[in-house]
Amino acid sequence: MSEKLPIGLEDVKDAARILDGQIERTPLRRSRTLSEITGADIWIKFENLQFTAAFKERGALNKLARLTDEEKKVGVIAASAGNHAQGVAYHGRRLGIPVTIAMPVTTPFNKVEHTRAFGARVLLKGHTFDEAKEHAEQVRQREGLTWIHPFDDPLIMAGQGTAALEMFEDKPDFDTLVVPIGGGGLISGMATVAKAHNPDIEIVGVQAAMYPAMLNIREGREPHGGGASIAEGISVKNPGHLTRRVIDALVDDIVLVEEAHLERAITLFVDVEKTVAEGAGAAGLAALLAHPDRFAGKKVGLILCGGNIDTRLLASVLTRALVREKRLANIRIIGDDRPGLLALVSTIIGDNGANIMEVAHNRIALDVPAKGAEFDILMETRDAQHTQEVIDALTQAGYPPRQN
Known part of the structure; x- marks a missing residue:
């Protein structure tokens, strides 16, 4: 079967020889706590420790290193939402190759700036990857540049597969590999290695529920996708044609994840x-x-394939987690507009061990009596039970709050 596919194990081994000493050999570590949380035996490949903080430089370097001298002189172009761009730009500069990158205007600011910092010419065009790619193709034809595809290229796929080679060198006995799917380059390379190592290993792809293109293709539907997913690196409407062939042959299942799980x-x-x-x-x-039951009790290899998240977005995600866990609670109290009311309420909250983060005082809301006052209080607690204890204390004192 492997001879009929775009890449085989030897292609990945050839890529590993080119990459040797040129990229980080990232660690594989077991997570005892995440294993306890999920019920699986979890081992994580930390590709966020690459210099560009993502696996993409593996495929980029494998492709760039094999260009002809003339191609290197004229330069290359790519379209990317960020990580492929940084990988191509970084290794292009190392090899003395001029690099142009077309990126959607929605690309996180940090990825744009990092790509420019690596010396690339950045063209911000379109609101999606596909629109940026279309613009890049026009520039490629006009300037005679070499196209560096983010996923649908055997050299790119083989380069990404070197991550799996390292994983099996460190731990040969995985039951399952769980790999994100956008265009399909990473899972194509990793599945090629995994199935050659152990034909019985299970390969499971993961797609954001907003962008289930590869799953739709597998199930005979038209690829589609849309929305502002937090997983922009795999928000691909049209995955690769070469990668589809590998995925059809070697990937056992594809599951979807919602934004809350991400x-x-x-x-x-x-x-x-x-x-x-x-x-x-x-x-x-x-x-x-x-899908905890799907993986319970299995030795699962995960690839943390990128760490390039905008700091403001990361702060928002962490704050939203506190809200979900009810460690941040927004309560509303309506009472008489008299001196000392806020102090009394604050004392009750403080005496019960919670911390007030913000207070909004509203006297003109029409659903509040003319002689009344409304307070929106954002407080920090230990957990949901602690939040309820504070609410109970306020209720007992005659100030029953409403949670917003």
Whole structure:
């Protein structure tokens, strides 16, 4: 079967020889806490520790290193939402190759700036990857540049597969690999290695529910997708044609994850592993959170494939996690507009061990009596039970709050 596919194990081994000493050999570590949370035996490949904070530089370097001298002189172009762009730009500069990158205008600011910092010419065009890609193709034809596809290229796919080679060198006995799918380059390379190592291993792909293109193709539907997913790295409407062939042959299943599971996975990586994952990078863990029975008791290899998340977005995700866990609670209290009311309420909250973060005081809302006052209080507590204890104390004191 492998001879009929775009890549085989030897292609990945050839890529590993080119990459040797040129990229980080990232660690594979077992997570005891995440294993306890999910019920699976979880091992994580920390590709967010690459210099560009993502696996994409594996495929980019494998492709760039094999260009002809003339192609290197004229330069290359790529379209990317960020991580492929940084990988191509970084290794292009290392190899002395001029790099142009077309990126959607929605690309996180940090990814745009990092790509420019690596010396690339950045063209911001379109609101989706596909629109940026269309613009890049026009520039490629006009300037005679070499196209560096983010996923649908055998050299790119083989380069990404080197991550799996390292994983099996460190731990040969995985039952399952769980791998994010956008265009399909990463899972194509990793599945090629995994099935050659053990034909019985289970390969499970993960897609954001907003962008289920590869799953739709597998099930005979038209690819589609849309929406502002936190996993922009796998928000691909039209996955690769070469990657489809590998996925059809080697990938056992594809599961979908909702945004809430992606957010929780990002939060757990911060809280438990003390590491940063972007939405796409956390998709593997999100799959285990969304489908725990599917993976219970199995030795599961996850690839934390990227850590390039905008700091403002990361702050929002972590704050939203506190709200979900009811460690941040917004309560509304309506009472008489008299001196000392806020002090009394604040004392009750403080005496019960909670911390007031913000207070909004409203006297003109029409649903509040003319002689009344309304307070919106944002408070920090230990957990949901502690929040309820504070609410009970306020109720007993005659100021029953409403939770917003």
